[in-house]
Amino acid sequence: MEKYxxxxxxxxxxYECDLQGIVNNANYLHYFEHTRHEFLxxxxxxxxxxHNQGIDPVIAxxxxxxxxxxxxxxxxxxxxxxxxxxxxxxxxxxxxxxxxNRVVAKAKIEAVTIINGRLSRSELFDQAFAPYIKx
Amino acid sequence: MEKYxxxxxxxxxxYECDLQGIVNNANYLHYFEHTRHEFLxxxxxxxxxxHNQGIDPVIAxxxxxxxxxxxxxxxxxxxxxxxxxxxxxxxxxxxxxxxxNRVVAKAKIEAVTIINGRLSRSELFDQAFAPYIKx
Amino acid sequence: MEKYxxxxxxxxxxYECDLQGIVNNANYLHYFEHTRHEFLxxxxxxxxxxHNQGIDPVIAxxxxxxxxxxxxxxxxxxxxxxxxxxxxxxxxxxxxxxxxNRVVAKAKIEAVTIINGRLSRSELFDQAFAPYIKx
Amino acid sequence: MEKYxxxxxxxxxxYECDLQGIVNNANYLHYFEHTRHEFLxxxxxxxxxxHNQGIDPVIAxxxxxxxxxxxxxxxxxxxxxxxxxxxxxxxxxxxxxxxxNRVVAKAKIEAVTIINGRLSRSELFDQAFAPYIKx
Numbered sequence: 001m002e003k004y005x006x007x008x009x010x011x012x013x014x015y016e017c018d019l020q021g022i023v024n025n026a027n028y029l030h031y032f033e034h035t036r037h038e039f040l041x042x043x044x045x046x047x048x049x050x051h052n053q054g055i056d057p058v059i060a061x062x063x064x065x066x067x068x069x070x071x072x073x074x075x076x077x078x079x080x081x082x083x084x085x086x087x088x089x090x091x092x093x094x095x096x097x098x099x100x101n102r103v104v105a106k107a108k109i110e111a112v113t114i115i116n117g118r119l120s121r122s123e124l125f126d127q128a129f130a131p132y133i134k135x
Numbered sequence: 136m137e138k139y140x141x142x143x144x145x146x147x148x149x150y151e152c153d154l155q156g157i158v159n160n161a162n163y164l165h166y167f168e169h170t171r172h173e174f175l176x177x178x179x180x181x182x183x184x185x186h187n188q189g190i191d192p193v194i195a196x197x198x199x200x201x202x203x204x205x206x207x208x209x210x211x212x213x214x215x216x217x218x219x220x221x222x223x224x225x226x227x228x229x230x231x232x233x234x235x236n237r238v239v240a241k242a243k244i245e246a247v248t249i250i251n252g253r254l255s256r257s258e259l260f261d262q263a264f265a266p267y268i269k270x
Numbered sequence: 271m272e273k274y275x276x277x278x279x280x281x282x283x284x285y286e287c288d289l290q291g292i293v294n295n296a297n298y299l300h301y302f303e304h305t306r307h308e309f310l311x312x313x314x315x316x317x318x319x320x321h322n323q324g325i326d327p328v329i330a331x332x333x334x335x336x337x338x339x340x341x342x343x344x345x346x347x348x349x350x351x352x353x354x355x356x357x358x359x360x361x362x363x364x365x366x367x368x369x370x371n372r373v374v375a376k377a378k379i380e381a382v383t384i385i386n387g388r389l390s391r392s393e394l395f396d397q398a399f400a401p402y403i404k405x
Numbered sequence: 406m407e408k409y410x411x412x413x414x415x416x417x418x419x420y421e422c423d424l425q426g427i428v429n430n431a432n433y434l435h436y437f438e439h440t441r442h443e444f445l446x447x448x449x450x451x452x453x454x455x456h457n458q459g460i461d462p463v464i465a466x467x468x469x470x471x472x473x474x475x476x477x478x479x480x481x482x483x484x485x486x487x488x489x490x491x492x493x494x495x496x497x498x499x500x501x502x503x504x505x506n507r508v509v510a511k512a513k514i515e516a517v518t519i520i521n522g523r524l525s526r527s528e529l530f531d532q533a534f535a536p537y538i539k540x
Contacts, residue, residue: 027161
């Protein structure tokens with residue numbers, strides 16, 4: 001039983017590694033964001049177009065565990081599923097190293113929607129995400 | 136009673152803002168890291184020199200709440216204090232916008248030390264941090 | 271005779287260093303951009319506000335020589351002066367390491383202005399930069 | 406007659422766009438670097454392994470023209486060929502937007518090799534690149 005609803009392949013880019021020779025911790029948030037935005041892209045939702053309409057999904061909270069550092073040359077897969085609580089969506093996002101399927105990182109990332117500068121319920125996301133919400 | 140033991144001033148750099156016109160979430164981890172490394176620098180501890188000796192402090196967990204988005208032109212102060220549990224240090228790091236002292240972000244960031252590739256107790260950090268540990 | 275018209279102090283942030291232990295080449299463009307935007311900020315010109323008015327200064331060409339790599343802990347000063355040719359402004363931007371005043375990098379960065387999607391002459395920049403243009 | 410010897414597909418990641426809604430200029434250097442490193446990877450040359458042997462290819466000069474800004478959702482292909490002059494290799498790197506094949510950016514990027522801290526001729530690169538050098 002696979003709980004994930006979307007996945008995306010990545011390969012580490014060397015500029016993402018810092019002076020310790022491993023991927024800098026901030027880049028995991030980039031990987032997670034790009035995965036979410038590609039998930040949206042698959043539903044024909046583009047974050048720049050939303051922004052130009054005054055709709056901005058933003059991150060309210062990140063809870064992330066880094067288990068196995070990625071380094072130069074590593075390939076990995078980024079997977080996500082989605083839960084909802086009130087007006088908040090939580091993206092459950094995990095990264096797995098391809099060479100051995102080890103867990104690289106596990107995160108819960110809470111997103112809310114700002115519409116014309118105010119925290120708001122988003123019809124758009126409610127409809128788009130409805131088929132994917134875990135009870 | 137101020138609990139913080141170190142602080143550092145920042146100003147948003149425009150390249151840190153994304154297409155929503157606010158600081159991209161990943162950059163908060165950059166701000167936190169730079170604050171920690173300047174805290175170490177004040178104790179004459181340099182992370183590149185440590186790396187060249189086989190000692191790498193790494194982040195194991197991040198728990199971060201983003202309260203008020205930073206945008207172009209914003210100045211803010213980054214403050215931290217430190218707690219210890221076993222071989223793990225937790226950096227409690229908060230950002231405050233200067234114009235109104237609002238909380239921008241609050242994080243708990245857990246760091247461990249890898250020595251020659253193995254998770255290890257670090258004498259260096261134990262001694263350096265001893266004066267700053269909250270009971 | 272000092273030709274520069276603006277300068278800004280920096281210190282390397284460790285996350286700007288890559289796996290070679292030196293500042294990644296892309297970050298020099300970040301340093302240059304932040305210097306230009308602080309130069310504008312000093313004249314009360316904010317790039318986000320301009321963007322919201324449909325005015326976008328953009329980079330058309332970069333010619334950059336990297337002379338001395340920056341590394342963890344380095345402090346440096348970023349200096350610029352400005353020339354004009356037609357509708358194009360060229361920022362002459364140089365970085366100097368503070369410890370020994372060595373040249374870190376030298377760049378010529380050509381900027382043009384896009385107004386409502388079209389390459390345009392900018393009254394705003396023409397007036398703001400007039401006092402600073404080298405003949 | 407196609408002059409390019411290597412190419413790599415990319416898609417813009419939204420975090421690469423800045424507050425103007427287009428890819429920030431510094432990220433083009435990231436795209437170019439990742440293309441070069443994947444070119445090396447195809448020859449089983451890994452820049453982190455080289456660094457650990459005291460061999461660091463570094464960028465000495467960048468000459469880059471930005472023709473068409475990339476934005477959210479854009480796919481593009483990055484192509485390169487290589488020339489040599491003395492101990493310096495020049496990577497000729499061009500980006501093309503996939504939707505219409507327009508030129509996004511054109512760059513000449515000069516690389517030299519530092520071995521144990523000194524500018525040096527690199528046997529490794531001389532041999533690896535020999536089949537690809539344009540007369």
